[in-house]
Amino acid sequence: MQFRLLVGQGAWLMTMGLKITAVECTMLEITDLKKTYEGGFEALKGVSLSIHEGEIIALLGPNGAGKTTLISTICGITTSSSGQIKVGGFCVEKEFRAARSLIGLVPQEINLEPFETVMNTVKFSRGLFGKRRDDAYIESILRKLSLWEKRGARVMELSGGMKRRVLIAKALSHEPKVLFLDEPTAGVDVELRKDMWEIVEELRASGVTIILTTHYIEEAEAIADRIGVINKGQLLLVEEKAALMARFGQKQLRIELQDGITDLPDSLAAYDLTLEEGGASLVYAYDTKADRTGITTLLSDLASAGLVLRDLQTEQSSLEDIFVDLVKEEQS
Amino acid sequence: MNWAAMKAIYVNEMVRFFRTITQSFVSPVISTSLYFVVFGSAIGSRIEQVDGVSYGAFIVPGLIMLSIMTQAIANASFGIYFPKFIGTIYELLSAPVNFIEIVIGYVGAAATKSLFLGVVILITAGFFVDLSIAHPIAMMAFMVLTCVSFSLLGFIIGIWAKNFEQLQLVPLLIVTPLVFLGGSFYSISMLPPFWQTVTLFNPVVYLISGFRWSFFGLADVPVFTSLFAIGGFTAICLAAVWWIFKTGWRIRS
Ligand SMILES: Nc1ncnc2c1ncn2[C@@H]1O[C@H](COP(=O)(O)OP(=O)(O)OP(=O)(O)O)[C@@H](O)[C@H]1O
Ligand SMILES: [Mg+2]
Numbered sequence: 001m002q003f004r005l006l007v008g009q010g011a012w013l014m015t016m017g018l019k020i021t022a023v024e025c026t027m028l029e030i031t032d033l034k035k036t037y038e039g040g041f042e043a044l045k046g047v048s049l050s051i052h053e054g055e056i057i058a059l060l061g062p063n064g065a066g067k068t069t070l071i072s073t074i075c076g077i078t079t080s081s082s083g084q085i086k087v088g089g090f091c092v093e094k095e096f097r098a099a100r101s102l103i104g105l106v107p108q109e110i111n112l113e114p115f116e117t118v119m120n121t122v123k124f125s126r127g128l129f130g131k132r133r134d135d136a137y138i139e140s141i142l143r144k145l146s147l148w149e150k151r152g153a154r155v156m157e158l159s160g161g162m163k164r165r166v167l168i169a170k171a172l173s174h175e176p177k178v179l180f181l182d183e184p185t186a187g188v189d190v191e192l193r194k195d196m197w198e199i200v201e202e203l204r205a206s207g208v209t210i211i212l213t214t215h216y217i218e219e220a221e222a223i224a225d226r227i228g229v230i231n232k233g234q235l236l237l238v239e240e241k242a243a244l245m246a247r248f249g250q251k252q253l254r255i256e257l258q259d260g261i262t263d264l265p266d267s268l269a270a271y272d273l274t275l276e277e278g279g280a281s282l283v284y285a286y287d288t289k290a291d292r293t294g295i296t297t298l299l300s301d302l303a304s305a306g307l308v309l310r311d312l313q314t315e316q317s318s319l320e321d322i323f324v325d326l327v328k329e330e331q332s
Numbered sequence: 333m334n335w336a337a338m339k340a341i342y343v344n345e346m347v348r349f350f351r352t353i354t355q356s357f358v359s360p361v362i363s364t365s366l367y368f369v370v371f372g373s374a375i376g377s378r379i380e381q382v383d384g385v386s387y388g389a390f391i392v393p394g395l396i397m398l399s400i401m402t403q404a405i406a407n408a409s410f411g412i413y414f415p416k417f418i419g420t421i422y423e424l425l426s427a428p429v430n431f432i433e434i435v436i437g438y439v440g441a442a443a444t445k446s447l448f449l450g451v452v453i454l455i456t457a458g459f460f461v462d463l464s465i466a467h468p469i470a471m472m473a474f475m476v477l478t479c480v481s482f483s484l485l486g487f488i489i490g491i492w493a494k495n496f497e498q499l500q501l502v503p504l505l506i507v508t509p510l511v512f513l514g515g516s517f518y519s520i521s522m523l524p525p526f527w528q529t530v531t532l533f534n535p536v537v538y539l540i541s542g543f544r545w546s547f548f549g550l551a552d553v554p555v556f557t558s559l560f561a562i563g564g565f566t567a568i569c570l571a572a573v574w575w576i577f578k579t580g581w582r583i584r585s
Contacts, residue, residue, distance in 0.1 A: 038585060075426040078585050097334070097428040105426050111419030120347065127340025128427040170423070 026089075027053040027178055027209040028074070033083035035066075035073055035233075043069040045233040046083070051226075053177075056200065056210045057238070058220035060323055061230035067213040068108055070230070071180045075105045087178060101129060104176030108183045108213075110163045114156035118147055121155065122169045129174035141172050144199065161192050168199070179203060181212035185219060197223050217323055229323060231330050244322065246288065252315045253284040253295060258308035265305040271298055337429040341437025342444075345411055349445050356445070357452055360399055364453045367395055368460040371517060382519050383550050388461040393544040394516030396453050400446040400475065401482045401511055401536070405503050408442035408486030413499050416490075425584060431577040435487060442483035443476070450475050463547070470555075471546035477562045478539055484569035491582050510536045520552040535561055 028051040035044040043066045051057055059067050072078045074085050076096060085092045090099035113121060122138055142148045145165040150158060155166060164184065171179060181200075185193045193216075200210060200223050214220055220227050221241065228238040237244070260279040271294070274283045282302075286293045302309065349356055372388035379387040412434075415421040424434055457463060465471055493499040514536030520528055531537055532553075542558025545551035551558070576583070 075422075076584075077422050077425045079580065096430075100426060100428040103426065105422070107419075107422050109419055111422055113415075113418065113420055115348075115351065120344070124340050124344050125423060127343075128337045128423060128429065130334040130336040130428060132336070 025053050027051055027055070027087070028211070029084075029086040030074070031084045033070070033073065033085060034081045035069055035078065036081045043233050044073070044080075047230075047233075047235045049228065049235060049238060051209060051211065053209055054204065054207050055226065056204055056212070056224050057226045057228060058224035059211065059213045059228045059230055060215075060217065060220055061213070062327060065230045066233040067230055068182055069233075071105070071182050071211070071213070075103055075180060076100055101174075102177040104171035104174065104179045106164075106167045106171045106179070106181045106184055108186070110160070110167065112155045112163055112166060115154055117152055117154055118142070118158070118166055118169075119151040121166065122173050125170040126173040131174045137175070138173060141169050144202075145169050146195075161188050164188060165192075168196075172203075176208065178209045178211070181210065183213055183215065185214065185216060193219070229326050231327050236326055236330060245316070250321070251286055251288050251293075253286065253298075254313040254315065255282040255284065255302070255309055256311040256313075257281060258310045261307070265307075267305050268298075268301060271301075334429050334433055337427060338433050338437045338440075341424075341434065342441050345438060345441030346444065349407075349441070357449070360403070360449055360453060361456050364395060364399070364456050365460070367391070368457070372460060382522070383548075385548050385550070386461065389463055390519075390544075390548075391517050392454070392457045392461065392463060393547050394514075394540050395457065396450050396475070397478065397514075397536075397540050397543055398511050398516050399453055400450045400479055401507065401539075402503060403449050404442055404446040404479050404482035405486035405489065405507060407445050408439055408483040409490035409493065409499055409503075410486075411438045411442055412487055412490035413493050417496075431573075431583070435484075435573055435577075439480065439483045439487050442486060443479040446479045446483065447476065450479070465547055466549040467546040471543070474539070474543045474546055474558075474562065477566060478543070481562060481566040481569050484566070484573060488569065488572050488576070491576060510534050515540050515552060535565060538562070539565075 028049070030047055030049045033044055033047045034042070036042045047066075047070060059070070061067050069078065073080045074087065074092060076092060087099040088102045090102075092099045116124075119138070119142075122142065123133070126133070126138065139148065142151055145168060147162065147165055147169060150162060155163060158166065164187075168181075168184065185196055188196065197219070200212070203210060212219075212224070224241055226238055227241050227244055229236045254276075257280060260277075261275070262279050264273060264275065264282075272285050275281075276283055284295075284298060286295065299309075368388065371391055375387070381387065382390045415424065454463075489499065489502050493501075513531065514534050515531070520531055520537065520541075523531065538553055538558045538561035541552040542555050542562065545555045545558070575581070
């Protein structure tokens with residue numbers, strides 16, 4: 001597998017000659033996509049997004065933001081009102097066969113035929129995508145998803161987490177180049193979630209482009225290269241995870257005091273300080289992207305106010321805080 | 333054409349059929365037998381002969397038609413409604429298949445099932461009455477065309493239906509009365525003149541008449557009218573399916 005991949009990429013690079021920059025080719029290109037549902041509700045208000053081959057992108061957004069609508073429109077489940085979508089360079093409407101052949105979709109809802117066996121439903125998906133029967137490949141994905149033992153079981157006899165893995169197996173059955181995971185870890189226990197992340201990691205290693213939606217920020221933080229925040233049908237931002245963290249990164253400096261205090265001395269009123277743990281420590285919030293963090297002057301002012309420091313700690317705010325801030329900002 | 337996809341849909345539908353093989357075959361066999369007991373023996377002993385054919389044999393074509401029409405509609409409408417209902421339709425919509433391939437897969441499977449059923453009923457009937465088939469090729473042609481056209485109708489109903497009530501509405505309110513009043517159990521010539529005229533507006537009359545002609549060589553209406561009727565009905569269904577394909581009606585929101 002690994003070997004075949006290397007050879008494939010090598011050959012590809014050679015055909016590309018010296019244009020190594022072209023390696024980052026665009027897998028998904030969305031231009032000014034709008035979607036108004038029949039009732040007149042505008043679920044997507046002009047979304048533009050471009051995703052490179054092999055990239056993992058996480059879409060975050062509150063309930064009803066339009067994440068599923070976005071995915072459904074790309075995959076052909078709903079029609080767009082205006083705008084353009086290209087997958088692997090193919091227009092999803094005019095060249096739907098070529099475009100959709102590249103796409104694997106794991107829907108948000110567990111939509112499976114209850115009386116069907118695991119094996120049959122996965123094989124059906126492969127057939128539907130016009131791929132020749134390949135029992136060895138199907139076996140390998142069922143094994144990877146720990147479903148091999150359950151291959152003869154009917155879907156209704158599976159647990160919720162297993163059903164979700166069946167959906168993933170169906171999506172992978174036809175060897176997609178782009179995989180959409182709509183909340184793949186909703187209602188999945190911690191262990192299985194870690195398994196899922198591993199699968200995503202493996203897929204990335206084999207060159208699959210992945211777009212996932214999630215409400216779990218730590219998930220986006222753990223596996224995505226880039227993060228998009230969507231709210232009320234608009235893509236508020238898409239950014240490299242690290243850059244996003246740095247841009248919106250707030251840090252906190254926690255100062256533990258030798259002797260607790262009840263009130264802040266007046267000389268420190270100018271700082272954004274809060275007293276915590278019953279006065280045993282001070283928390284100072286500051287912006288990492290500001291020119292001056294103000295830490296040096298704070299420390300000297302603390303000393304002149306007669307406070308003795310016992311320990312110092314800094315904490316980076318998580319993506320979750322960033323996300324909540326963004327959406328709040330939008331709403332206000 | 334995505335042949336593999338059509339095959340996958342067809343096979344998947346047939347697997348569902350064989351999974352419920354008992355219901356699929358045993359119940360029509362039992363109900364056909366009951367029809368023979370009630371109509372053939374009880375009533376038939378009084379009617380004896382219709383146009384020189386024993387009443388028991390006379391009702392066989394009508395019985396087969398009745399079953400394949402209702403079953404074709406039921407199978408095809410359920411076949412496409414079920415994925416809509418449980419949500420698995422997402423897969424059909426996101427796969428590299430076009431609507432025509434979906435139709436061929438589903439309608440082909442539903443037509444096959446009802447054809448099987450027609451043959452099973454024919455064989456069952458053979459145990460009760462002496463049957464001779466005057467025009468076997470015409471008989472098969474009528475049967476296949478009926479299976480296909482009514483499966484197409486069923487498919488359209490399945491696409492149209494938004495809930496289970498609607499799914500049953502058309503078969504119950506329109507198709508079953510038309511089939512029962514279509515001369516399954518009697519010859520049109522047995523009716524008073526006024527009702528004979530009314531009956532000629534019932535399209536099912538032409539199908540049953542033509543089908544019966546292929547058995548016994550006798551018909552209520554000329555056989556070419558029957559062929560024309562079934563051909564026309566198939567064409568109307570195909571046109572409707574084509575329109576759905578073009579507009580995406582009730583499929584993609
Ligand atoms: N078929 C539909 N008809 C009308 N409105 C719809 C339809 N599907 C979704 N919507 C509306 O579009 C908006 C976006 O829905 P969508 O399912 O895309 O949200 P989401 O971001 O996936 O939310 P969640 O996190 O809850 O899954 C919602 O306001 C929803 O009510
Ligand atoms: Mg959603």
